[in-house]
Amino acid sequence: MPARNSGSLAVPAGAGALAPRRPATRRPLPAAGTGEAESGLKRAHFDDWRLPFWLLAPQLFILLLFFFIPSVRALLQAFQLTDPFGATTQWVGLQNFERLFRSGVYWSSVQVTLAFTLAQNILTLSAALVLAFATNHIARGRGAYRTILLLPYAIAPAIAGIMLAFLFNPRVGPVAHLLQGLGLDWDPNRNSGHALALIVMAASWNHICYNYIFLVAALLSVPQSILESAYLDGAGPIQRFLRISLPMIAPTLFFLVVINFVYGLFETFAIVDATTRGGPAGATSILVYKVYQDGFVTLDLGSSAAQSVVLMALALALTFAQFRFIERRVNYSV
Amino acid sequence: MRPIHAVLAGVGALVLAGLSPARAATEIEFWHAMSGALGERVEEIVRKFNDSQKDYVVKAIAKGSYDEVLNGTIAAYRAKRQPEIVQSNERSFLTMVNSGAIIPTAELMAQQGYKVDWSNFIKPVVSYYAVDGKLQAMPFNSSTPILFYNRDHFKAAGFDKPGATWQELEPQLDAIKAKGVSKCAMVLPGDYEWSFLENYSAVNDIPYATKRNGMDGLDTSFVFNKGKLVGQVERMKRLVGSGVMQIAGQGVIPVQLFTSGECSTIIASTAAHAAVVAAARFEWSAAELPYEQGVSPKNSVIGGAALWTLKGHTPEKYKAVAAFYNFLAQTDTQVWWHQATGYVPVTVAAYEAAKAQGYYDKNPTRALAVLQLMRGTPSDNSLGFRIGNSNQINVAIMEEVSAAFLGRKPVQQALDEAVNRGNEALRRYEQLNAGKK
Numbered sequence: 001m002p003a004r005n006s007g008s009l010a011v012p013a014g015a016g017a018l019a020p021r022r023p024a025t026r027r028p029l030p031a032a033g034t035g036e037a038e039s040g041l042k043r044a045h046f047d048d049w050r051l052p053f054w055l056l057a058p059q060l061f062i063l064l065l066f067f068f069i070p071s072v073r074a075l076l077q078a079f080q081l082t083d084p085f086g087a088t089t090q091w092v093g094l095q096n097f098e099r100l101f102r103s104g105v106y107w108s109s110v111q112v113t114l115a116f117t118l119a120q121n122i123l124t125l126s127a128a129l130v131l132a133f134a135t136n137h138i139a140r141g142r143g144a145y146r147t148i149l150l151l152p153y154a155i156a157p158a159i160a161g162i163m164l165a166f167l168f169n170p171r172v173g174p175v176a177h178l179l180q181g182l183g184l185d186w187d188p189n190r191n192s193g194h195a196l197a198l199i200v201m202a203a204s205w206n207h208i209c210y211n212y213i214f215l216v217a218a219l220l221s222v223p224q225s226i227l228e229s230a231y232l233d234g235a236g237p238i239q240r241f242l243r244i245s246l247p248m249i250a251p252t253l254f255f256l257v258v259i260n261f262v263y264g265l266f267e268t269f270a271i272v273d274a275t276t277r278g279g280p281a282g283a284t285s286i287l288v289y290k291v292y293q294d295g296f297v298t299l300d301l302g303s304s305a306a307q308s309v310v311l312m313a314l315a316l317a318l319t320f321a322q323f324r325f326i327e328r329r330v331n332y333s334v
Numbered sequence: 335m336r337p338i339h340a341v342l343a344g345v346g347a348l349v350l351a352g353l354s355p356a357r358a359a360t361e362i363e364f365w366h367a368m369s370g371a372l373g374e375r376v377e378e379i380v381r382k383f384n385d386s387q388k389d390y391v392v393k394a395i396a397k398g399s400y401d402e403v404l405n406g407t408i409a410a411y412r413a414k415r416q417p418e419i420v421q422s423n424e425r426s427f428l429t430m431v432n433s434g435a436i437i438p439t440a441e442l443m444a445q446q447g448y449k450v451d452w453s454n455f456i457k458p459v460v461s462y463y464a465v466d467g468k469l470q471a472m473p474f475n476s477s478t479p480i481l482f483y484n485r486d487h488f489k490a491a492g493f494d495k496p497g498a499t500w501q502e503l504e505p506q507l508d509a510i511k512a513k514g515v516s517k518c519a520m521v522l523p524g525d526y527e528w529s530f531l532e533n534y535s536a537v538n539d540i541p542y543a544t545k546r547n548g549m550d551g552l553d554t555s556f557v558f559n560k561g562k563l564v565g566q567v568e569r570m571k572r573l574v575g576s577g578v579m580q581i582a583g584q585g586v587i588p589v590q591l592f593t594s595g596e597c598s599t600i601i602a603s604t605a606a607h608a609a610v611v612a613a614a615r616f617e618w619s620a621a622e623l624p625y626e627q628g629v630s631p632k633n634s635v636i637g638g639a640a641l642w643t644l645k646g647h648t649p650e651k652y653k654a655v656a657a658f659y660n661f662l663a664q665t666d667t668q669v670w671w672h673q674a675t676g677y678v679p680v681t682v683a684a685y686e687a688a689k690a691q692g693y694y695d696k697n698p699t700r701a702l703a704v705l706q707l708m709r710g711t712p713s714d715n716s717l718g719f720r721i722g723n724s725n726q727i728n729v730a731i732m733e734e735v736s737a738a739f740l741g742r743k744p745v746q747q748a749l750d751e752a753v754n755r756g757n758e759a760l761r762r763y764e765q766l767n768a769g770k771k
Contacts, residue, residue, distance in 0.1 A: 081766050084408050087434035088766055105733070105755075165585040171518075171596070172586055189583035190574070190740050276584055281737035297401050298726040299408075299429070300759075 071312065077305035084299040096306035105282060106290070106307075113286040116200060117264035124204040124260055125253070128211035133241055135216050146216070153209035157202075157267075161274025164202045188276065192283030195276045199284050202271045207263055211256050218252035219245055258322050265314065287311060360654045361391045362647075363417035367403040367639065368475070369396060371608045375675050382670075383661045390654035392419075400426070400639065401725070407644070411435050416644045418655050421474060423639040424462060425724040428548075428763075430642050431470050432722075432770050437643045437652070439659065440468040446656035450663055454681045458633055458707050461549075462718035463640050471640035472659045473680040475671075477603040478634045478703045479529035481624060482610060485617040487598040490515045495619070496599065500569065501627040510598050511578050518580040518597035520573065521588045527732050528637050529601045529623075531558065534566050536635045536716035537625050548720035552764045556756045559749035562626060567749060571739040603637055604703035607676030620699035622706050632716040633709045638677060678703045722763030730755040 046052050078096055082089040100106050131149055138145055152160065167175040170187040179186040188195040222245050230240050246253075269288045272278060278285035278293060285293065291311065295304030368376045373396050380394040397403040400423040410416045411433075422430055430436055443450050452460060452469055459473045481503075483496050491510045497503045507519040523529055535542040540562050548554040573579035580597060582588040592600040593613035600606070601623065610618060625631040641662075643655050661667055668684030671677060673693060679685050685704050688694065694701040721727060731752045738748035 081762065083433065083766060084404075084429060085433035085435045086412055087432065090766060099758075105730075162585055165583070169583050169585055171580065171582065171591065189581040192740075192742070274584070279584075279736070280581075280740055281742055282733045283742075293729065294726075296405055298723075298729050299404075300723070300726045 074305045074308045074312070077301055078309045080305075081302050084301065092302070096302040100303060100306050100310070105285075108282065109285050109287055109290050112196070112284060113265065113288075116196060116203075116268075116284070116286050117261055119196075119200045120203045120207075120264045120268075121257060121260040123200060124207050124211055125256060127204065128208045128215055128256075131208070131212055132215035132219055133245075136219055137237060149212055150209045152205055155206065157206055157270035158274045160206045161199075161202050161271040164198060164205070165275045168198055189280055192280060195280055195284045199268070199272055199275050199286075202275050203264065203268045206271065207260065210263075211260070214252050214256055215249065218249035222248045258318065261318060262315070265318075266311070359389055359391045360650050361393060362419065362651050362654045362658070364392050364394045364419040364421070364641070364658075365397045365403055365407060365417045366394055366421040367396070367398065367400045367423075368421075371612065372475075372605065372675055375608075375671070378674070379662075379667065379671060382667070383658055386661065387657070390657050392654070392658050404429075411644065411646075414646065416646060418647050418651050419641050419643060419658070421639045422471075422642055424476075424637055425719070425721070425728060427463065427470070427640075428720055428722045428724065431465065432767050435645055436470070437645055438465075438468055438470045439472045439641075439643060440464075440470070442643055442652060442656055443659065446653060448656055448660050450660070454683055456678065456680055456682060456685075456704070456707055457712055458636050458716070458718060459678075459680050461712060462636055471642045472662060474641045474662065475605065475638040475675065475677045476636045476640075476680055477605045477638040477677050478636055478707050479523075479533055479601050479623060480604050480699075480702050480706065481599060481601050481621045482592060482606065483599045483619060483621065484516075484592070484595065484597075484614075485619050487515050496621050496624070498622070498624065499627045500624045503624045504569070504573075507573070507578050507599070508576070511576075516596070516598045517577075518591065520579040520599045520601075521591045521597035522570075522574070522579055522581045523588050523600060523602050524582070525603070525637070526570075526601075527728060527735065529603075530566065530570060531563065531731070531735070532719060533623060533634045535563060536633065537623055537631045538562055538629050539632045539713050539715045541715050542719065543721065546714040546717060548722075549714075549717055552722060552760070552767060552770065554721070554760060556753045556760070559746070559753040564745060564749060567735055567738050567745050570735075571741065571745060574739045575741060604678060604700075605638070605676045607700065620702055622702055631709065633712050634706050635716060635718050636678075636707065673700070676700070678707060682708075721760070722767065723759040726759045727756045730759065 079091060079093060080089050081092045081095070135142065135145065167173045168179075168186070168188060170176045170180070170189060176186050185191075186194060188198045226244055226248075227240055230244050235243065265286075266288055268286065269292055272284055272286060272289040273292070276284045278289050287307065288311065291304050291307045294300045294307065364380065366373075366376050376394050376396075380392045384391050395417070397406045400421075403420065404422055404426055407416060407420045407422070416435070440450075440452070452464075452467075455469075455473065456476075458478075459476050460469065463469055463471050463473055481496060485495075487510055488495060488506070491506065491513050493506050493509075497506060510516055510519040532542060535558065541547070542558050542563075543554045543556045545551050545554040570579070574581065580591070582591050588597075588600060589602055589606050589609050590613070591597040592602075593610055595614070595616050622631075623634055641659070643652070662671075663681065665681065665683045665687050668679040668681055669688050669691075672679040672684060672688060679688065689701070734743070734748040734752035734755065737743045738745045743751075
């Protein structure tokens, strides 16, 4: 795990970044920290290591239990061939990884994952942007509008997935019948493109609200004075949005892009399981679903562990990229 | 050391039992994968056992699907909290046998002093679950696929009943669709690798894997990428491509499309009887699995699951387990279970008893599965399947075969890849379990 850059309070490092945090968009912070500034800050608050240790302990304990111990076990298991019941275990070196990287199925899963996360990201962010933009221009019933938009977030991904699978089922689903009525030969059970579209929709629908909350908050924080002066200069609402608001909420946008990638890569297992089960013929078997399927359905523990190690590396790389390249270019002091 | 421990524990248990005024019944846990109507039947059979005597209480606990039960059992076993009995499906046979976690049923029954006449059990059932003639698990819910059909649809299309061979059946299905009787002449079952591939190879007497489908050793390899099975997948591709065979898809259970009257036929486990009887509001019937023209059909192979006894419990508990198995093997129990669920009776005696009651005269479709399982003498190709890493292989084969019938890959290429992926998993299993059976 890379050492945490002190320049930001936005996102915790490592796969801990999976738990989304709100970026500190409004708080001006010292630029990427020098060691001295940091130790000065620490000294000002704590004289002794004990208090901070105990304050951190609960969180560290949870991390240890649910992150570090499983990670270490996965790391070990990735180099083993083992019987599901644990009767026999053999150390096989890199055999699991070799098998993984030689497997055409795995690479097609990588491709599907790329297509899925990209499409999901674009759809989620653009839909949430439109909705957030609309929020500021709705005069009446804004509360109801927001509540309705936030509701999907309270729905468990599995339920969302099953509902969509049913609505879009080519044999019994009402939406599918509508599409077929429009002349589209809709069938996600046979057409892999349709199946992919279905999980993109399900994943986005479940995650739009999350994006929406952040965007609404960010838009509210755009200084009214700038918007008003643009208005006086004759800029229309769309122009104001594109020229003023959008650049000013760039940090939030970047944050959401990363979070959406993390969500798409790591948290969409339930949606896939409920909507398509990776089918048809593995066409929607994204990486995280494959980890589950190989580990818990087919009991191929070695391969599943190797895949999680690859995913872990990916999570680290994403976090690293986020800190090294994106955070530096984004101005957080809106 | 172990036997001594066991004896001591046994003595301790006896002393305790003698000391306590009212002897408490021994309670054992039974994890199963039956849901819905079948789940209720499991509760019922357990209640029957509990009511039949005072010494033992079986607690049936539903733990989800077969995969989930197996996963739960593995986790529980590793944490040393395993149940005494667990239900696991037929394809997990080698996983269970080589787990080092089970007590073979034949051994358990002999130890506990029960004399079970295993020769009375239906052959394809015993041959599936036995190693060197010794039963490893207690056959519980055994099924085999048959062809359910909507009689109204067949009549409307001008047919009396489905043809016995694929060559007769296919034009009938085409006609049902062409004449507009139904948009869905057949629905693809979720477990088609079992009904359309494995059972197809057994019935038509063609090898699926070498070494008698794995019965003779772990160094078996798949060979289903040539001959008739290629034709069978071509057939599935044609049926799916022309819309004659529909895919139910996620969120919809294929049998429901048959019972709702939307699809005219389904090749499904005989256990689907429960659902069909409960929901079908039309005249339906069933027939034996279709086979290739010119073949004299062999017996089909079983599906379903068996009960496995897990290690790590006190002798007192195993007495209870044996008593429960003994109860299950009784002819009365088997007849009741067979009639209440649609699963086949596992003993010939139970079949004869049901026949003597006149049950099959009233319910002719209930006899189909037993007759199909007992048809002729099992050949090397119809004894059953003994495949290691079967869960992995299953997923790989279904992925490739569905890619073939969806038209995403040429059939031959898909089957070659299925064989390669399957063989790779077989070799890995051999590597891990070198020296075992």
